[in-house]
Amino acid sequence: MVAAPAAVRLTPTMRLMLPLVCVALTLGLCRAAFALDLYQARVPLADASEASRRTAVTEAFGRVLAQVAGRQAAAVLAQQAGGADAAQRSLLSFGGNTGADGVALLEARFDARAVREFLAQRRVAALPDARPTLLLWLLADRDGAPAWVGADDPPDLAVALQQAAGARGLPLLLPALDLTERSQLPASADPADQTNVAGLSTASARYRPDGILFGRLRGGGARWQVDLRLALPGRQDAVWSTSGASAQAAIDAGFDTIGARLVPAGAVADGPPVPVQIAIDGISDIAAYAQVWQHLKQVPGLSGLRPLTLGNGRALFRFELAGGDAALVASVEPGAPFTRVAGDTPAYRYQP
Numbered sequence: 001m002v003a004a005p006a007a008v009r010l011t012p013t014m015r016l017m018l019p020l021v022c023v024a025l026t027l028g029l030c031r032a033a034f035a036l037d038l039y040q041a042r043v044p045l046a047d048a049s050e051a052s053r054r055t056a057v058t059e060a061f062g063r064v065l066a067q068v069a070g071r072q073a074a075a076v077l078a079q080q081a082g083g084a085d086a087a088q089r090s091l092l093s094f095g096g097n098t099g100a101d102g103v104a105l106l107e108a109r110f111d112a113r114a115v116r117e118f119l120a121q122r123r124v125a126a127l128p129d130a131r132p133t134l135l136l137w138l139l140a141d142r143d144g145a146p147a148w149v150g151a152d153d154p155p156d157l158a159v160a161l162q163q164a165a166g167a168r169g170l171p172l173l174l175p176a177l178d179l180t181e182r183s184q185l186p187a188s189a190d191p192a193d194q195t196n197v198a199g200l201s202t203a204s205a206r207y208r209p210d211g212i213l214f215g216r217l218r219g220g221g222a223r224w225q226v227d228l229r230l231a232l233p234g235r236q237d238a239v240w241s242t243s244g245a246s247a248q249a250a251i252d253a254g255f256d257t258i259g260a261r262l263v264p265a266g267a268v269a270d271g272p273p274v275p276v277q278i279a280i281d282g283i284s285d286i287a288a289y290a291q292v293w294q295h296l297k298q299v300p301g302l303s304g305l306r307p308l309t310l311g312n313g314r315a316l317f318r319f320e321l322a323g324g325d326a327a328l329v330a331s332v333e334p335g336a337p338f339t340r341v342a343g344d345t346p347a348y349r350y351q352p
Helices: 012-033 050-069 072-079 082-090 112-121 157-166 179-184 194-207 247-264 286-297 324-331
Strands: 041-044 092-097 104-110 134-142 145-147 211-220 223-231 237-246 273-281 302-311 314-322 339-340 347-348
Touching: 041 050, 050 072, 050 082, 050 092, 050 104, 050 112, 050 157, 072 082, 072 112, 072 247, 072 324, 082 092, 082 112, 104 112, 112 157, 134 157, 134 194, 134 247, 157 247, 179 194, 194 211, 194 223, 223 247, 247 314, 273 286, 273 302, 286 302, 286 314, 314 324
Parallel strands: 134 211, 273 347
Antiparallel strands: 041 104, 092 104, 134 145, 211 223, 223 237, 273 314, 302 314, 339 347
């Protein structure tokens, strides 16, 4: 029989240091907690039939594409021509599970090389598997009541942010917001003003992030806006704003832009400009048309933009884009005031 180890007696100094040690261990484990499996996804499974399994595998493949590309729009590639076959070819394993709400789930894992080759064939740039862990300071102003968002407070926003980041394969940290931290946070923040958020850089040191996101969410009803600043060592800060009909839509658009900005320069050879034609439904007034036009005018590599038709709630545009239709996911869709409608042709619906 092995003797039990002798009990360790804590000295007064050790007792004083114990809380600090616990905090240090907790912060040291934060990054591991946010490790993401980019090549695996879980999706609902309708029933046990082979047809349902194939449909679920295709959906899971789409989620993996979005995680690897860093942009949710890449998921639609799984539903386009050749997507379902590519999903089956790259499938390594799958299994069944049950979610917390009792819904049957299918867990699927895909071959990393096959996934990246599929994206490259469609000229969609992918992020490296090793990605910076980003700490997000977000001031949420909902109905005139600004509040900083922490790891679990308010719960709905904390969950929405982590889900948005996870769907794009982005490791995200939210601050603990303990009493000391809350007392030091400013009552307002403007990500566009670097001096306005300088104090948050100092507060970030305890989390040891690879990069910092400063954000502001504001709005109400069907009009929301997210303002973001991304600070990474060795790079110039990037500042942008996105909007949506809900807080979730604005957050999703903002996180798509993060993925687009993290793509390494020259990751995909786009090739020569190719004529592209897209249709956007839901354009009901000149303000909507102007918002779409302004977005398209700012897309790098897009030239020769011209309207073809406008009427009955639909706008048709033609332009030249390096990489053609396949480059829409990476070049045009991030941060766009419209979302793609599933199908084999590039069609969208206006969503401000």
